[in-house]
Amino acid sequence: MKKPPLKKVTPSGRADDDATFFAQVYDVVRQIPKGRVTSYGAIAAALGTRGSARMVGWAMNNCHQLTPKVPAHRVVNRLGLLTGKMHFGDPDRMQQLLEKEGVRVANDQVQDFAKKFWDPAQEL
DNA sequence: AGTCTGACTAGTA
DNA sequence: CTACTAGCCAGAC
Numbered sequence: 001m002k003k004p005p006l007k008k009v010t011p012s013g014r015a016d017d018d019a020t021f022f023a024q025v026y027d028v029v030r031q032i033p034k035g036r037v038t039s040y041g042a043i044a045a046a047l048g049t050r051g052s053a054r055m056v057g058w059a060m061n062n063c064h065q066l067t068p069k070v071p072a073h074r075v076v077n078r079l080g081l082l083t084g085k086m087h088f089g090d091p092d093r094m095q096q097l098l099e100k101e102g103v104r105v106a107n108d109q110v111q112d113f114a115k116k117f118w119d120p121a122q123e124l
Numbered sequence: 125a126g127t128c129t130g131a132c133t134a135g136t137a
Numbered sequence: 138c139t140a141c142t143a144g145c146c147a148g149a150c
Contacts, residue, residue: 021146040132044145051145053132058147060131077132084131 021047025059026066028120032074035102036118037110039078046121060084073097080113 024047032038040056049055056075063070064087073094077083085094085108095105104111 041134044132049145051133053145054130055132055146057131072131075131082131087131 022059080110082108
């Protein structure tokens, strides 16, 4: 077996799988239902790399140049904080997008995060 | 090649 | 409660 289910993959390099870690992240993020959010750690965990939550964020940073655009605004940290809002060009844009989808945001934090939370490992 | 940083998280003090 | 540390992995210097 030279193809393990999912282990440490090399995003910029190449993974043994067809999809790289980044690609898997994008795929998951794009499947987030409207009005729902998830966390970096949840995505990383769903991909089998629980400790690599940072890589998910890194993937998001890279998602700006790829197509189709990734709804990165639906990805927040595990506390529901819009930690990545400053990377959307305009700090308010992330919140605007979330509220537009029915997600209430206050003080850079998603309200009812437990309800809005969408766990890829559970839903997928 | 070594060091620091980062859109994170969990654990410990 | 806050502060710090460790783990994670890739990129910038």
